[in-house]
Amino acid sequence: MRMIYNPILKRDVSVIGFGCASLGSRIAPAEGLRSLEYAYDQGINWYDVAPPYGDGQAEAILGSFLRSRRGRVVICTKVGIDRPEISPFKRLLRHPARWAVRTFPGIRRHVSRARSVGTRPPLDPKRIRQSVENSLRLLQTDHLDVLALHEPSPEDCRNPVVIEELQRIQKDGLAGVVSIAGSIDSISAGFSTSTLFQGAQFEDTPFLQNLRKLLQENRARQPYFAVTHSVFEPSAWSNVDMLLRNSGRRFGLEGQPSEILIRYALANNPTGTVLLSMFARAHILENCTRAAEQIDPAIVQRLDKLIAQQALPVNK
Ligand SMILES: NC(=O)c1ccc[n+]([C@@H]2O[C@H](COP(=O)([O-])OP(=O)(O)OC[C@H]3O[C@@H](n4cnc5c(N)ncnc54)[C@H](OP(=O)(O)O)[C@@H]3O)[C@@H](O)[C@H]2O)c1
Incomplete structure (x- = not known):
């Protein structure tokens, strides 16, 4: 595993991180462990989680994995x-749903859509603190390496009340680095408002x-680290698959879409970490x-040239 020094966390981190969004939902706890x-x-050594992941079970499962390894891993x-409320009926359906997705992978998207999603009441200091304390309890640790706002609006990222509570949490030693996991508009709003934010996940x-x-x-901004995800997003996968079949060789691109997409992700974010569900x-x-x-830059x-040559749309 290639490691890279993260100057904000002041430690070596793996260039890929483990995404736990399906831990406890699509993936049963024992298999996940x-x-x-x-x-x-x-x-x-990088593990990414959130309260609603895995139908609300991912933090607790990750916590049991962490017990003997806490000092050696980075937790965000x-x-x-x-956390979503899961009715007893839906809980009963979990096992057959996992079996069905394993047997007929094509239905995965429909099963994911039927999943309960967590609510997002407005952010306020009491809620932020309660959420962090709950996460620490479930993760069986006394501190988080990275605490990220989860898909906040640009207004949330500019909100002084939110920023002050996050500062207090950092000062109390509950979180090392504060980050924003969401849209580029929200990340840029936070970055231009406060130096508290030192990480971006998108x-x-x-x-x-x-x-x-x-x-x-954010050219003039103080240093921050970038964590990227959605490497195998289905439309990116099918576009790359089509490009490789049609003209990959002419552009020196050969291999499976997974290979090209992950090499691209690593080369495109050479100083950060790339999250993957795996x-x-x-x-x-x-x-x-x-x-x-x-990395092959x-x-x-x-790939950018090939995409431009085929005139595929890119959100610039
Ligand atoms: N707002 C946010 O902060 C946010 C949003 C989205 C995601 N995330 C984080 O990013 C993590 C990754 O999520 P993602 O949506 O980006 O998923 P992803 O890594 O693009 O993975 C999607 C699918 O690709 C499969 N896969 C992994 N490696 C592969 C390979 N080498 N070849 C073929 N298929 C492969 C995975 O299968 P298996 O898992 O079955 O092996 C998974 O089903 C999440 O778990 C979460 O931690 C964060």
Whole structure:
């Protein structure tokens, strides 16, 4: 595993991180724990979670994994979206739903849509503190390495009451670094309002170019780190698949879409961490193999050129 020094966290972190959004929902707790352990053995030391992940179970499952490893891993959890209420009926459906998704992967999107989502009441100091204390209890730790606002609005990120409570949480030693996990508009709103925010987490694919937008909008900003995700977003996958079939070779791009997408993600965010969902052992192995390679910066130019040549839309 290639490690990189994160100057904000002041420690080495793995260039890929483990995303726990499905831990406890699509992925049963025992299976999830096995995947966390396997990924850890391959050198992954960044784990991303949030109160609503895994139908509200992910933090507790990650907490049991952390017990003997806490000092050796980076944990990011979030505040802003509550744990969903899962009715006893839906709880009963969990097991057959997992079986159905495993047997017929095509239905996964429909099952995900039927999932209960957490509410997002307005952010206020009491709610923020309660959420952080609850996360710490479930994660069985006394501090978070990164606390991120979870899909906040630009107004939330400018709100002095929210910023002051986050500052108090940091001062009390409950969170090391405060970050924003959401849209580039929200991240830029927070970055231009307060130096408290030192991390940005957002989706990025060759068709979004969000990191470029963030860098452009925050040129004069004090240092921060970027965590990107949604590498295998389905439309990015199918576009890259089509491009590789049609003209990949002419542009020096060969391989499976997964290979190209992850190499692109790593080369495009060379100083940050790329989050991946990887519960399948084969996915952990492939992603760790890619993450052990030296970055080839040329892949970014080549794929961007191919996308431009085929006139595929890119949100600049
Ligand atoms: N607002 C936010 O902060 C936010 C939003 C979205 C996501 N996230 C974070 O990012 C994490 C990743 O989520 P994502 O949406 O970006 O998912 P993703 O990493 O794009 O993964 C999507 C799917 O790709 C599969 N996959 C992984 N490696 C693969 C490979 N080498 N080849 C083929 N398929 C592969 C995964 O399967 P398996 O998992 O079954 O192995 C998963 O089903 C989340 O868990 C969460 O922690 C944060």
